Amino acid sequence: MNLILANMPFILQGIEVTLWLSVVTIACSTVIAVVLGTLAVTRLTLTRLAIKGFVEVLRGIPLLVNIFFVFFVTPLLGISMSSFSAAAVSLSLWAGANGAEVVRGGLTVIPRHQWESAEALGFKSWEVFLLIIWPQALRSIIPPYIGNLTLLVQATSLGALVGVTEFFKVNQIIVERTTLMAGHSPAFIVYAWVLFFYFCICSCLSWAGRRVESKVHGREHLKSAA
Amino acid sequence: MSFDLPYLIDQFPALVQGLLVTLQATAIAFVFSLIIGILGGACRVFRIPILNQAVITYVELIRNTPILGQLFMIFYGLPAVGFKLGLFESGVATLILWAGAYQVENVRAGLLTVAKGYHEAAFSLGLSRPLYFFLIAIPIAIRAALPSILNTSISMLKNSSYLQVIGVAELTFVAVDRVSSDFHTIEMFSAICVIYLVLVFSFSFLFSRLERRLNKPYTA
DSSP states (O other): OHHHHHTHHHHHHHHHHHHHHHHHHHHHHHHHHHHHHHHTTSSOHHHHHHHHHHHHHHHHSOHHHHHHHHHHHGGGGTOOOOHHHHHHHHHHHHHHHHHHHHHHHHHHTSOHHHHHHHHHTTOOHHHIIIIIIHHHHHHHHHHHHHHHHHHHHHHGGGGGGGTOOSHHHHHHHHHHHHHHHHSSOOHHHHHHHHHHHHHHHHHHHHHHHHHHHHHHHHHHHHHHHO | OOOOHHHHHHHHHHHHHHHHHHHHHHHHHHHHHHHHHHHHHHHHHTTOTTHHHHHHHHHHHHHTSOHHHHHHIIIIIHHHTTOOOOHHHHHHHHHHHHHHHHHHHHHHHHHHTSOHHHHHHHHHTTOOHHHIIIIIIHHHHHHHHHHHHHHHHHHHHHHGGGGGGGTOOSHHHHHHHHHHHHOOHHHHHHHHHHHHHHHHHHHHHHHHHHHHHHHHHHHO
C-alpha cells in the first residue's frame, strides 16, 4: 500500500493518459458508430454491404491483433504514428464497429410505419431521421452503448502493449522497478490495485447503464398501462 | 513494400503449430468455463445463501476489469504470494475465469426460461433437487442459452490472443515472434488476421447451423 502511495504522482500521470485515451476513443468511436450505424439502415445496398464487411472484420479480429496491426504495419505504409495515436486509432475502429452494430440494431427496431406516417405528414427524409426515428431509437441504443463503453475503458489497458504509458503500463513499470530494487516482487498488491481501479470505473459505468435502462423500461411500463 | 507469399508458405507449419495451441487453450477453457457457468448459474437461480453472493461478486469482478489485468494478476501477482502456476496453465486459468463469469450469466438467463411446471412435475415424481437440476433444468436451459454460450466461446477464442503477452506460444505469439526476427510484418499480421477471421466466421456459421437444428423440435 505504501508503495502505491509513494508512486502516486507517477500513477496519476498514467491515469491522465488513460483518461485521455478513453475520451479520444469514445469521441471518435461514437462518430464512427453513428455514421456507420445510420448508413447501415439506408437503402444503398453497396454501402450496406461495405459497412457489414467492415464491422464483421473488425469484430472478428482479436483486439490485440488489431492494435499490433495498426502499430506495426502503418509505419511500413508510410504513416508514422505515436503509440498513443496508434492505440487510439485501433481502439476507435474496434469500438466504432461494435457501436455501429448497436446503433443499427436500435434503428431497425423502430417500426416501418413510423417512417411511412412521417413521410405521409410531409416531413423531408432527413427530418424524419433526425426528429422522429433517432429520438426513439436512442432509448434502445443508450443502455447497450454504455455497456460497450465499459469494455472500451477496459480495452485501453491494451495501450500498454504498444508502449503507451497509461495506467496499466505505469503499474507494470512500478512492479518491475520495485522488483529490481527491493529484490521481491510487489506484483500481487500492485495488480490487485490495478484491478480495483478498473473495477471502480467500470462498475460505475455499468451502474449508470443499468439506471438508464430501468428508466427507459419504466417509461415503457407507464406507456403500456396508459 | 511487397508481399512475400513464399515466405508465408514457408512459415505455414509454425503458424499451424501456434493455431493448435490457440485451439487447445480455447477448448480446455470452454469446457471448464461451462462447468463454472452451470454451477454458478445454479447458485444464482436457487439463491443458495453465501454462494449466491460469492458468485455475484465473482461475475461483477471479472466483467468490470480488463482481462489483461486478470492475466497479469494470475501470472505475475499470484506467484509473488506463493501460488505458482505454469505458463500455459496461467493463460488457460485466466481464460477460464474470464469466460466463466460470462457463462454464469448465460446459463442463469437460460435457467430462468425453464418453466415452473417442470419443477413442480419433477418434484411430484419424487426427483431430488440435484436430479431435477441436471436431468431436466440444465438440458432445457443450455438449449435456450446456446447462442450466448457459443458467442462467449467465440470471444474466448479471440481473447486467447492475450496469452501472447505472457509468452504462451499461441498463434499471435508465433506471428509476433517471427516478425521480430524476420521483419515480414505485413505478411505475418495479414496472415494471422485472415486465420482468426476464418476461424471466427466458420465457428459462427457452424454454430448458427447447430442452433437451427436444435430449434427444430420446438417449431416442427
